[in-house]
Amino acid sequence: MRALTTIAGLARLPWGAPPPGRKPAGPPCRDPRRIRRRQPVPAHVPEPDQPDQPDQPGPLARERAHLAASRTALRTMREDVQALDIRDVTANWVNAAVLERQIEERVKALADLSHTPLFFGRLDYLHTTQEGQRFYIGRRHVHDADGDPMVIDWRAPVSQPFYRASRKDPLDVGLRRRFGYTGGDLTAYEDEHLTDPSEQERTSRLLQAEIERPRVGPMRDIVATIQPEQDEIVRSGLGGTVCVQGGPGTGKTAVGLHRVAYLLYAHRERLARTGTLVIGPNRSFLHYIEQVLPALGELEVKQATVDDLVAHVEVRGADAADAAVIKGDARMAEVLRRAVRSHVTMPVEPLMVVRGSRRWRVPAYELEEIVRELLDRDIRYGAAREALPQRIAHTVLVRMEQAGEAPDDRVQDAVARNPAVKAAVKAVWPPVDPAKLVLRLLSDADFLAAHAEGVLSADEQKRVLLAKPARSVRAAKWSSADAVLIDEATDLVQRTHSLGHVVLDEAQDLSPMQYRAVGRRCTTGSATVLGDLAQGTTPWATESWAEALSHLGKSDAVVEELTAGFRVPREVIAYASRLLPHMSPGLAEVKSVREAPGSLEIRRVGDPADLDAAVVAACGESLAHEGSIGLIAADARVPALAGALSAAGHAFLSPGEETTAESRLTLVPASLAKGLEYDYVVLDEPRAVVDAEPDERTGLRRLYVSLTRSVSGLTVLHASPLPEELG
Numbered sequence: 001m002r003a004l005t006t007i008a009g010l011a012r013l014p015w016g017a018p019p020p021g022r023k024p025a026g027p028p029c030r031d032p033r034r035i036r037r038r039q040p041v042p043a044h045v046p047e048p049d050q051p052d053q054p055d056q057p058g059p060l061a062r063e064r065a066h067l068a069a070s071r072t073a074l075r076t077m078r079e080d081v082q083a084l085d086i087r088d089v090t091a092n093w094v095n096a097a098v099l100e101r102q103i104e105e106r107v108k109a110l111a112d113l114s115h116t117p118l119f120f121g122r123l124d125y126l127h128t129t130q131e132g133q134r135f136y137i138g139r140r141h142v143h144d145a146d147g148d149p150m151v152i153d154w155r156a157p158v159s160q161p162f163y164r165a166s167r168k169d170p171l172d173v174g175l176r177r178r179f180g181y182t183g184g185d186l187t188a189y190e191d192e193h194l195t196d197p198s199e200q201e202r203t204s205r206l207l208q209a210e211i212e213r214p215r216v217g218p219m220r221d222i223v224a225t226i227q228p229e230q231d232e233i234v235r236s237g238l239g240g241t242v243c244v245q246g247g248p249g250t251g252k253t254a255v256g257l258h259r260v261a262y263l264l265y266a267h268r269e270r271l272a273r274t275g276t277l278v279i280g281p282n283r284s285f286l287h288y289i290e291q292v293l294p295a296l297g298e299l300e301v302k303q304a305t306v307d308d309l310v311a312h313v314e315v316r317g318a319d320a321a322d323a324a325v326i327k328g329d330a331r332m333a334e335v336l337r338r339a340v341r342s343h344v345t346m347p348v349e350p351l352m353v354v355r356g357s358r359r360w361r362v363p364a365y366e367l368e369e370i371v372r373e374l375l376d377r378d379i380r381y382g383a384a385r386e387a388l389p390q391r392i393a394h395t396v397l398v399r400m401e402q403a404g405e406a407p408d409d410r411v412q413d414a415v416a417r418n419p420a421v422k423a424a425v426k427a428v429w430p431p432v433d434p435a436k437l438v439l440r441l442l443s444d445a446d447f448l449a450a451h452a453e454g455v456l457s458a459d460e461q462k463r464v465l466l467a468k469p470a471r472s473v474r475a476a477k478w479s480s481a482d483a484v485l486i487d488e489a490t491d492l493v494q495r496t497h498s499l500g501h502v503v504l505d506e507a508q509d510l511s512p513m514q515y516r517a518v519g520r521r522c523t524t525g526s527a528t529v530l531g532d533l534a535q536g537t538t539p540w541a542t543e544s545w546a547e548a549l550s551h552l553g554k555s556d557a558v559v560e561e562l563t564a565g566f567r568v569p570r571e572v573i574a575y576a577s578r579l580l581p582h583m584s585p586g587l588a589e590v591k592s593v594r595e596a597p598g599s600l601e602i603r604r605v606g607d608p609a610d611l612d613a614a615v616v617a618a619c620g621e622s623l624a625h626e627g628s629i630g631l632i633a634a635d636a637r638v639p640a641l642a643g644a645l646s647a648a649g650h651a652f653l654s655p656g657e658e659t660t661a662e663s664r665l666t667l668v669p670a671s672l673a674k675g676l677e678y679d680y681v682v683l684d685e686p687r688a689v690v691d692a693e694p695d696e697r698t699g700l701r702r703l704y705v706s707l708t709r710s711v712s713g714l715t716v717l718h719a720s721p722l723p724e725e726l727g
């Protein structure tokens, strides 16, 4: 067993420093007016699979030998960590527990996952500008007994050319090799000699195979095939916020998750201190993506929905759309600010502090000056409330000094705690309970009118008022939008803790007040904002990223656009894109990198009574293929289809339940389809999906989301006429 001599010694153990190499990419473009459109760069690749001669070890055998040696080295690294003896460095049980946990996590991070390749690429540099010339690129850093790297972490600067080098700009790379795996076995490789003019440009077959690999189970990482335009976003600096606009399947979620992994690598200590968070639209989605970061060795990133962040009260109610839109409007922040500050009342009476035989009098006008000064400083209500007794005590102390006394800090503290001072503070600056305040605003028309004057119209005020005011915070039927208002009020009272980095996925659906709630969780950090304006399906969905980013407090963010689609086959995305001009004119159509001819089938069912049976039959046909199947239907159709599937003997899952090789069919209400994907999708009755929404545009957007979930094939079944926008 190896003994650790110092806690600092941990840093030198297999955690290791990142390997030397090139500098990371510079900061992204800072001009918010410019949306950079990221175009795919075609790869140049000759034939893959060069088999070895039976009599002599060829390149493939040599690469396999390197893989075997790397696995052995990784095992040794893991054993080294497992064998650490921490008894001598931990002065107490708290330290011991912390260290033990760190060690456990490190062991987990060093696990050799049999189904994920240890390395997926190799770079041979032309010149010796690097410490070595040949680097194997993988999911984590592996070194041999001498500390020499055998596999370099994909996030290291030296790995960057694997993703960025091109024939136009080889970045000093002579050879880029991609490896193909079957299970955990290395079975193929593809070479690109980037500086060889005789080589022809071709799309990488290994890349194509990776993109087309059937989907089963949760989302997986894309480290082996990150595209140059995606890599630029992944590696953009921690200081700036990046907003990514991209159509369905352009890899926004994947890019956001890989960016967190990259930032954790490049700024590990800082982010370990400040924390990172991924925000997704709902539990099923979070469940779908939850494996990606652990697979990349990152176990500490928290995940939440916006509702989780603002869970100050139990949400049991729902708003009508018009009320929710007003409650989500940024103007509500001003109403709340006024309402919170309205609790401050100017002192009208002098304050008398008795200490021993002496009485100290502070006149009302002087107290008022202190209160006004605190109000002008615009600090949090609670912080000002805490500062007020000390300010008053200071004034008393000045009087004591003027009277020839020499009071010290202890006297000031004692005066601040004096019952008369406490009573004055309570009268002037009483505590505010955020939930009670919001309840009063929503229940008391006069109170609301007093603070919404000139901000909300009389009609708007009427709409947000509760029809039946609740008697207490506990009894109130709070809605999600109310919880966000309480969060805003809470922040007015006490500053919200800010994290180092926040990834906000499906951001287009947030209300301005929700953006503010997310924004205050990264005031001192940065954010990655991911979304597609065409997939906005809430009544308050954002129409412009500039506006959304201003509510988030990140107006200086760069907006990038991704246009290459990695999920939806060409035919299917072309069909779905017919809706674009009718619901989000001006947005670019996704250019799919996937051919998959014959991937779209539209079936008309003559008699509506036969629709369920036809849908079940289509699911049965899809199940004959490999991979996951999603049956997407308007929410109201789900019970009927669940019954029909069960009657036909098809077991099915709900979104968020993991698909496995045995159980591959998921019944998905259209309202939960966003962000998810299935190999084959059966879409039930598009008209019903559109009609389930309050307006035509939202309906078409919901349909657009539903049409863009499939990787290999989409079958649309309809008994009612299709929406005419589909042509």
Ligand SMILES: Nc1ncnc2c1ncn2[C@@H]1O[C@H](COP(=O)(O)OP(=O)(O)OP(=O)(O)O)[C@@H](O)[C@H]1O
Pocket (backbone or CB within 6 Å): 210, 211, 220, 221, 222, 225, 226, 227, 230, 246, 247, 248, 249, 250, 251, 252, 253, 254, 255, 532, 535, 566, 567, 674, 675, 676, 677, 708
């Ligand atoms: N460079 C890549 N190599 C391989 N697969 C990729 C790549 N980029 C994205 N993908 C895959 O494409 C699919 C869609 O990616 P993702 O879910 O991140 O897209 P999205 O833009 O978030 O889609 P949506 O708007 O529908 O939520 C995923 O299966 C993802 O793994």
